[in-house]
Amino acid sequence: MEKNGRVSSAVVWVSLATATAFEALTVLETQDKTVRAASPWQDDPYDVMVSLAQFTVPMLALVIALRLLAWRAPGGADRAWQTMRAAGVMTTLVGLTLAFEWVAVIARTPSSFSGWASVLISGLVVNSVLTVPAVLLLVRCRRRPGSSRSRRQDWLGDVVFVCRRIPVLRAWADADAVDWVRRRAMTVFVVVSTLAAAAITGAQAIGEHWTDPLLITWMLIVVATSDLAFCVISNAIAGFITRPPRTRTRRIAEAAMVAGCVAISVATAFRDALWSVLGTGTLTSVPALAALTLGAGAATSVIAAALLLARFPQGPSGPGRHHSDAAGVHLRRPGTNR
Incomplete structure (x- = not known):
């Protein structure tokens, strides 16, 4: 167990180093x-x-680094597994971004690569090389021993563990506060996403x-819907907050909402291509932009909800049936035991 903990810690540190190098170049190229x-x-x-x-x-790098403060606390197996999954999400985001950047480089003519463009491409090469070992280590450690449903410790529990050792924060780390956060995890995600979006939008404006x-x-x-989708999906993978059982209707509604949030981001990224198919002329109007992107999100949510309702019909136990799944929005087909 101790050896596995050291291996997990090493993998996490490699992922954090990769994320740090990536973020340094990203801040330079965007700010x-x-x-x-x-x-x-x-x-x-x-x-x-x-x-x-x-x-x-x-954000992921920060919470991962902070969790290392409670690395030797009880619940080490869950902690190591969840932290590596969070590192996997972080490294996946880095890898996807690097892939997008490589596509952008390939799509441009080599004659346009001079000055800062050459520096950025060199940084892209370095980041790509650094990301490879992090990915390989995470893939090698992807299997979790034991049942994936035996989770007993989550990130919120570690926050309480650390806060109870700080006199100023000890009064806030009680069972009632933890239960409130668990019962209202979606509310917490919405508030955090909205506040982050307000800060980003304000700075941009x-x-x-x-x-x-x-x-x-x-x-x-x-930005808020993008952040919300990130919060829900990353929580489903890494188990930041173990959520209580929810009804089938609630779970389908959340899954449809996340699908709509993702669709808004996709529509925003490919808005010109979508407008050329659905609209006329060039997309220059803000109302048209809002209608296109937000409409795509709303339509995707409705379609996703309809498909999920059809694929996962109401069970024999009635509408009040609850499903326990700390991972988030996963739904199982009726009659399956896996």
């Missing part, structure tokens, strides 16, 4: 206007993925001198 102007992946759809990773990767309230509101919704 410096001169560098951004030369970036091969400054335009959509590449920029949507870069923008998402720019904020989600450091100030930096770009936006004055159109509709444009600002649209971006707030796009």
Whole structure:
């Protein structure tokens, strides 16, 4: 067990080092206007993925690093497994972003690679090389010994463990507060996503001198829904908060909502291509942009809900039946035991 803990810790540290190198280059290429102007992946759809990773990767890196403070606390097997899964999510985001950036490089003519563009491509090569060992280590350690449904410890429990050792925070780390967060995990995700989106949108609006309230509101919704999908999906994978049993209707509604949130981000990334198919002319109107992207999200949510309701019909126990699944929105087909 101790040997497995050391291996898991090493894998986590390699993933954190990879994320740090990735974030350093990403901040440079997105926050410096001169560098951004030369970036091969400054335009959509590449920029949507870069923008998402720019904020989600450091968030994951921070919570992973903080969890190392409780690494030797009780529940080590669950902690190591969940932390490696979180590191896997973080590394996957890094890998997907690097893939988008490589596509952007391939799509451009080599003659345009000069100055800062050459520096960014060199950094892309370095990040790609650093990501490979992290991916290989995570794949090698992907199997968890024992049942995947025997989870007893989550990240919230570790927060309580650490807070109870800090006199100032000890009063807040009681059972009632923990139960409140577990019962209202979706509310917590929505609030956190909205606050993060407000900060990002505010900074963008100030930096770009936006004055159109509709444009600002649209971006707030796009960023908030993207963050919300990230929170729910990453929680389903890494088990940040073990959620209590939920009804079938609630679980389907959450799954449909996440599908709609993802669809908004996808529609935003490929808005010009979608508009060329569905609209006429060039997409320059903010109302048309909002209708296209948010409409795609709403339509996807409705379709996803209909498909899930059809695929997972009501069981014999009636509408009040609850499903216990700490991982999030996973649904099992009737009659299966796996």
